[in-house]
Amino acid sequence: MPLEADVLAAFPAEVQIPAELVADAVAASSAASPRVLVVLDDDPTGTQSVADLPVLTRWDVADFTWAFSHIRENNLKSAVYVLTNTRSLDPAEAAARNEEIVRNALAAAGNTAGAAEGKALRLGFVSRSDSTLRGHYPLEPDVIAATVAAETGEATDGVVIVPAFPDAGRVTIGGVHYMRGTGADAGTLTPVAETEFAKDASFGFANSEMARYVEEKSKGRFAADSVIVLDLNIIRAGAAAADPAISAKAIADAIESATDSTPIVADIVTENDFRALALGLEEAERRGKKLLYRVGPPFVRGRIGQEIRAQLSGEEAYAGNTPSEAGGLIVVGSHVGVTTRQLKALTEQHSAARIVEIDVEKLLGDSAAGYLDETVDTVVESLRTGDVIVHTSRLLIKTDDAAESLRIARTVSAAVVAVVNRTLKTFPPRFVIAKGGITSSDVAAHGLEIRHAIVRGPMLPGIVSLWEPVDGPAKGIPYIVFAGNVGDDLSLADVTRKLSNTF
Incomplete structure (x- = not known):
């Protein structure tokens, strides 16, 4: 594994740029025609790096109109997240959902309710996906581009691909996407294709060099040598003069040749x-x-010029609401290694919590309904005295059929959702933490019936977000969206400790 310091030695130092400089540039371009970024988030964990932005789990025209109005009336940064959950869908379903969302967003942007002082909104579209390269690529940006062209006549010149997530140890250097080492491996870089994420049953891949990844995933439609690579020599072109404008010009010049979704x-x-x-x-x-x-x-945080929000305290998590005396509900669905280690640390440290395991084999069996009834009863009764950790069995049932793998995942997720929803309606918990992308998406939209929420900020620096539901039965209950593949072994315990009254 190469050392990060050695790889970076070939490139200039970073250019110091305040967020305000970006915010001012965005404001200047929006003066005549306000622009909002519509972020199609293929699971809800994309909100972990931003704060004080609206989130939608439904995407009717009226939902977008609410979000656009909320941004204007509260003078928020101009972005809205839409929870598509497409990483859990097959390609045809994912394509249809992307198309519907883009059409409805564009329709809402044309409404006077969605415009500022009568000025029509311009929309930019962001397809937010996984920092370890799992997801429907190039399908989703292809569909967004085609829908925008069909609705507005506007062709897309380029698709800018930026998987990096430094807060979680994912960086791109010299066109190669890496994962930073931790613990004894701190300071090293592992090409992402050599990690467990590249072996994903539905979205596996073989290339860490991003141009070759594009060629691989597009099945040769985009040859590797046709990909424009903005390496650190370009991104940091202004380093010698400490001038961000030099970098901006170098980047814009490099993109000049882009056409037809380059x-x-x-x-x-x-x-x-x-x-x-x-x-x-x-x-x-x-x-x-x-x-x-x-x-x-x-x-998105960088693109809109938002400052990095400091992590929220437990007091801030409950600000404006009176926390329940009930226990909190921690729901763990992800099966990646870091999640399993975090679950182990939480159960070892939080001895007062009740642990309820959902047996996946029983969910796939003939007596699934009765088994779910028993599980809900156990969770509700346990919440009356303390926190409850609900997790799926750690044995991951895999098949060589990607579609069957998704079907199993959906069955498990549906059971988790049912447990959360029936618990919420019977005995609302003090807080809810959902661990895993598909898990947290389904828990938000269906388990807690959240339609509109505001992401308040991170519970850990840059990686775990708190949503405040603004409507529905979960209003007033802090909801923590916790990606499966982020944090160290103690992160889940750290977040739970902030929110719990028994830990």
């Missing part, structure tokens, strides 16, 4: 790199380039 890959190692990229993209769009974005979680 893939554009960007190196990112630090927050300053995100901000340099944002200024360059702003300049490219000012010149007339039409861009879509396929990105990891922190991109």
